Amino acid sequence: MPDLGPHATFILAAYGFTFAAVAALASFIVADDRKLRRRLADLEAKGIRRRSAGAGPAAKPGRGRKS
Amino acid sequence: MPSLANPTRFLDLAGRLIPWLAALTATLLAWGLYLSFFVAPQDYQQGETVRIMFVHVPAAWLAMFGYALIAVASLGTLIWRHPLADVAAKAAAPIGATFTLIALVTGSLWGKPMWGTYWVWDARLTSMLVLFLLYLGLIALWQAIEEPGRAGRAAAILGLVGAINIPIIKFSVDWWNTLHQPASIVRLGGPTIDPSMLGALAVMAGAFTLLFVVLHLMAMRAEILRRRVLAMQQMQVEHAALDET
Numbered sequence: 001m002p003d004l005g006p007h008a009t010f011i012l013a014a015y016g017f018t019f020a021a022v023a024a025l026a027s028f029i030v031a032d033d034r035k036l037r038r039r040l041a042d043l044e045a046k047g048i049r050r051r052s053a054g055a056g057p058a059a060k061p062g063r064g065r066k067s
Numbered sequence: 068m069p070s071l072a073n074p075t076r077f078l079d080l081a082g083r084l085i086p087w088l089a090a091l092t093a094t095l096l097a098w099g100l101y102l103s104f105f106v107a108p109q110d111y112q113q114g115e116t117v118r119i120m121f122v123h124v125p126a127a128w129l130a131m132f133g134y135a136l137i138a139v140a141s142l143g144t145l146i147w148r149h150p151l152a153d154v155a156a157k158a159a160a161p162i163g164a165t166f167t168l169i170a171l172v173t174g175s176l177w178g179k180p181m182w183g184t185y186w187v188w189d190a191r192l193t194s195m196l197v198l199f200l201l202y203l204g205l206i207a208l209w210q211a212i213e214e215p216g217r218a219g220r221a222a223a224i225l226g227l228v229g230a231i232n233i234p235i236i237k238f239s240v241d242w243w244n245t246l247h248q249p250a251s252i253v254r255l256g257g258p259t260i261d262p263s264m265l266g267a268l269a270v271m272a273g274a275f276t277l278l279f280v281v282l283h284l285m286a287m288r289a290e291i292l293r294r295r296v297l298a299m300q301q302m303q304v305e306h307a308a309l310d311e312t
Contacts (some may be wrong), residue, residue, distance in 0.1 A: 002104060005115040007180040014119045014173040018126065021172075022278065025165045029285045036292040043299040048306070050298050 074291045077151060081284045088281045095274035102267035110264075119177040121267055124252070125275035127170035130198060131233055133163025133279065137205070138230035141223035151287070153219030154294070156226060157209050158286035162279060164202035171195055174247075182246055190239035191247035194232060201229040215294055 004011050103121040110117035136159050143152025174192070175185040186192065205222050212218035240249045251259045258265055 002115070004118070005109075007114065007116045010176045010180050011115060011118050014122060014176040017172050017176070018122045018169050021165050021169050025162065026282060026285075028161075029282060029289060033285065033289040033292065036289055036296055039296045040292060040299070043296065043303065046303070048299045048303050050295060050302070 074150060074154075078288055078291060081288050085281060085284055085288075088277060088284070092274060092277040092281055095270060095277060099267065099271035099274045102270055107264045107267040108261075113181060116177060116180050117264065119173055120264070121271045122275075123170060123173040123177055124268060125272040126166045126173060127195070128272060129275055129279050130163055130167035130170050130195070131236060132276075133159050133166060134198060134201070134226075134230065134233055136283075137163065137226045138233070141226035141230075144219050144223040145227075153215065153223070154287050154290045155283075156205075156222065157219070158283055158290050160202055160205045160209070162282050162286060164199060164206065166275075166279070167195060167199040167202060171199060178246075187246050189245040189247055190243040191236065191245050194236040194239050197232055198229075198236060201225075201232060205229075215297070 099121065103118055107118070107121070109115045137156045140152045140156035140159070143149040144156065171192075174195075178187075179185050205225055208222045208225060209218050212221060237250075239245060240247055252265075252268070260268065
């Protein structure tokens with residue numbers, strides 16, 4: 001690391017803030033992704049399927065329209 | 068390209084691309100940091116503070132790129148109703164906001180030793196602050212409207228209206244007297260920056276751009292999953308309602 005002179009604090013603060021902000025953003029996106037995958041797995045475990053996945057409400061195991 | 072309109076195919080492609088792009092980003096970033104601190108010389112006027120440029124300038128470019136992407140995606144939402152356009156726009160907003168904040172903060176930290184102040188209300192700084200507020204407005208709009216289709220159309224209108232700020236940011240240093248320096252890289256007549264610094268800046272700009280792409284792919288993937296969860300929760304409610312009848 002070269003000698004950053006009298007303004008080293010400003011330079012290091014700029015780089016430090018940049019990496020902290022990017023790390024926070026990346027962590028947020030990863031945590032959000034994991035949370036959604038867990039929710040998706042929970043719903044699939046309950047037998048819920050998306051219509052575009054080839055199944056409608058009636059396709060839920062053991063369930064159908066009563067009327 | 069049309070096959071990418073299918074979210075499932077997009078998820079598959081993103082899943083395969085993200086690890087490679089992330090590795091490439093980390094490599095390029097490490098090389099860029101080495102060039103920024105150990106190869107690029109200090110500036111004859113600004114001294115060592117010129118090293119702030121290697122994060123400030125790429126962040127500012129990507130702040131504008133992110134909004135331009137939102138504007139194009141907004142057209143995709145309103146005109147072509149592309150299934151991934153709204154997903155792309157929504158995913159880009161927090162990333163663009165973060166890069167705008169980085170540009171504002173690093174610019175401020177560069178301004179204090181060079182200008183003697185952290186902030187002035189000049190056209191470049193103010194228009195960048197407006198860009199940050201536009202990003203926050205878009206994020207708030209998506210949060211405020213629950214139904215993704217309605218939220219997407221409302222955000223697309225704001226996204227397109229706000230795009231007028233991009234040329235204002237770019238040309239603010241030409242149209243008004245600003246404390247911020249005029250364009251020194253993307254300008255007629257070529258860059259005015261010494262090639263010894265330009266190389267480090269180019270590598271850092273490439274690394275930041277790849278970083279943006281990786282984060283955007285990850286955020287788009289999460290947004291597609293969110294919409295699937297929402298759709299499945301709605302089906303769960305429908306099942307419950309059918310069971311009660």
